[in-house]
Each structure stands twice: as structure tokens, then as C-alpha cells.
Amino acid sequence: MKQQLNNTPRKKSRGSGTYVSQSYRTHGIILRTYKLAEADRIIVLLTPDRGQIRAVAKGVRRISSKFGSTLEPFMHTRLQLVPRRNLDVIVQTETIHPYGIMLTNDYDSFGAASAMVETAEQLTRDDDPAEAAPQYRLLHGAIAALTRRAAAPMMLLTSYLLRALTIAGWAPTFQECSKCGLAGHHNWLSVPLGGLVCDDCAPPQTPYVTDDVVQLLAALLAGDWSTVDVAPPGQTRQATSFVAQYLQYHLEKNLQSLSVMDQG
Numbered sequence: 073m074k075q076q077l078n079n080t081p082r083k084k085s086r087g088s089g090t091y092v093s094q095s096y097r098t099h100g101i102i103l104r105t106y107k108l109a110e111a112d113r114i115i116v117l118l119t120p121d122r123g124q125i126r127a128v129a130k131g132v133r134r135i136s137s138k139f140g141s142t143l144e145p146f147m148h149t150r151l152q153l154v155p156r157r158n159l160d161v162i163v164q165t166e167t168i169h170p171y172g173i174m175l176t177n178d179y180d181s182f183g184a185a186s187a188m189v190e191t192a193e194q195l196t197r198d199d200d201p202a203e204a205a206p207q208y209r210l211l212h213g214a215i216a217a218l219t220r221r222a223a224a225p226m227m228l229l230t231s232y233l234l235r236a237l238t239i240a241g242w243a244p245t246f247q248e249c250s251k252c253g254l255a256g257h258h259n260w261l262s263v264p265l266g267g268l269v270c271d272d273c274a275p276p277q278t279p280y281v282t283d284d285v286v287q288l289l290a291a292l293l294a295g296d297w298s299t300v301d302v303a304p305p306g307q308t309r310q311a312t313s314f315v316a317q318y319l320q321y322h323l324e325k326n327l328q329s330l331s332v333m334d335q336g
Contacts, residue, residue: 098122099150099168101211102143103189115143116193123204124196127153127160136141139165146172146185146215174219181218183332184229188214190329193241206239227300230312231292233319242322246290249273283308
């Protein structure tokens with residue numbers, strides 16, 4: 073007698089074709105990691121095609137983990153993930169650029185990179201993936217510039233923050249009065265009003281800055297490094313202070329990593 077066939081559906085194993093076909097590939101900059109359970113981590117990354125992703129890396133905290141350093145902050149990593157109801161699961165990784173390793177031994181660059189990724193996380197948290205793509209390109213370029221020491225880390229950070237805010241729709245104004253639009257040279261610098269304001273529009277107790285500080289802020293926004301590189305410390309401190317306040321005003325929260333700007 074022939075044995076009756078078991079028609080009960082079989083579960084698909086993780087190595088099955090169905091499991092693989094459900095997966096997707098992307099690449100991105102690792103923004104942050106969180107501990108999960110005894111050996112796992114939640115990985116937050118920014119990608120050019122899917123925006124910000126939060127995913128689980130199982131067993132990543134074990135010494136024998138296959139992921140190694142590929143999921144450490146600042147790393148540019150290629151990933152394969154499987155969609156899940158709550159958090160996708162990372163199943164494979166490959167380092168593209170080891171930015172995290174390259175920044176570890178440079179205190180100033182590491183601090184600047186920390187502020188960059190925390191800012192990027194906040195600015196892309198609820199973004200449509202297509203809208204997050206410019207933020208990804210900006211962040212990737214800024215992190216790469218830090219590893220090359222293309223300029224002083226504090227100035228790279230300040231320039232990054234101004235550009236990231238501009239992409240997010242909060243572009244500061246340094247060429248005209250941000251309230252009435254009056255063109256010309258103005259020296260009152262207002263965080264709530266979004267940049268320079270004229271004599272008539274400046275609220276009481278608005279800080280006054282010199283023309284050189286105004287030019288430095290405009291150069292940081294435009295990426296005019298020939299101007300930025302020769303700015304004296306007093307001007308750079310005023311510029312970084314304004315940008316830090318301007319960022320936190322629009323985010324409506326204090327970012328812990330921005331304390332590095334108080335040392336600028």
C-alpha cells in the first residue's frame with residue numbers, strides 16, 4: 073500500500089527561496105544603535121532610496137557575530153533586510169566605507185560626526201523616502217569630508233547643519249531682512265525670525281553681529297571654504313552659536329551631541 077501524502081503546508085525556512093525573495097537590498101549611513109534583549113540591537117540608518125530605516129540586527133552584540141563592525145555609527149554599509157510587521161530584520165551586511173573606524177581616533181571629528189547623525193535622525197524621522205534622499209547625500213558628503221579633514225571639523229559641522237536645515241525648509245536669510253525683505257547690509261541676527269533683520273524689524277535684545285560674521289555665515293551656507301578657512305576664532309564661535317540655537321529652535325528640542333559646539 074502506498075503511503076498517504078501529507079498535505080499539511082510546510083513552513084518556509086529562513087534559507088528558502090520565499091524568504092530570500094521577500095528580502096530587499098539597500099545601503100546607508102548608520103545613525104544610531106540601541107540595545108535590544110540580550111544580544112540584539114536596533115539599528116537606525118539613513119538610505120538614499122528608502123529614507124530612514126529602523127531594523128533589528130539579531131545577535132550583533134555577541135563576540136561571534138557575523139556583522140562585525142559593519143553596523144557601528146557612521147559606517148557606510150550595504151545591507152540585505154527582510155520585511156517584518158514591526159521592525160525589519162538585517163540578515164547580511166557589507167562595509168562600503170569604514171567611516172566609523174576612520175573617525176574613532178579623532179576626537180573633534182568624532183564629535184562633529186555625532187552631531188551630524190543625531191541631526192539627520194531628527195530631520196528624517198517622518199520624511200517620505202524621496203524627500204530624505206537629499207539629506208542622505210548631504211550627510212554622506214559631510215561624513216566623508218570629516219574623514220579627509222577637508223576643513224576644521226567644527227566648520228564642517230556648522231556648514232552641514234545650515235544646509236540640512238535649508239533642505240528641511242528652514243533656510244536662514246543672510247542677504248536681506250528675513251522679516252520685511254529689505255535688501256542690504258544688516259547686522260541684527262535673530263533666531264526666531266530666521267536670520268538677519270533690519271533696524272526697524274529687530275526685536276529688543278536681538279544680538280548684533282559684525283559684517284565679518286554675516287559673511288562667514290553666508291560662506292558656510294554656500295560652501296565658500298576660502299572664506300571659512302581664514303575666519304578668526306571669535307567669528308567662528310559666534311557663527312556656531314547662532315547655528316546651534318537655530319537648529320534647536322526648529323527641532324524644538326536640545327540635542328545632546330550639540331554640546332560639542334560649545335567648545336568651538
